Amino acid sequence: MIRILRFAISLSLLSSILPAADAQDAAAGKALYQQCSVCHSVDGSNGVGPTLKGIVGHKSGEVAGFRSSRAMKSAAIIWDRKTLDAYLAEPQKVVPGNQMPFSGLADAKQRADLIAYLETLK
16 A cells, blocks of 8 residues: 555656646747738737637637638637637638638647647737
């Protein structure tokens, strides 16, 4: 029993020292966002695409002042980590007929970083 307890404590200490393998990096996500900034703002203004300010937790196709596609409105997705990850990986698969000319971001770590950045945009 003492061995198990020592082992558990060792694992706990080790995990608190080492960074998580899947930790998100909002600063790296901000750098990745530069690709998105051609169409999307983070200041609340809409452009070619809707603003991404406050996107996390909101419903697809409902950005104030932006004329969203019928596909995006009909999708009725609540943007959270899971839905954003799926959408950023394969936009046309998640929302068929959406008008965003983006084929997807294959790298899961980059998607996680980008989503971490989007979560900071309140």
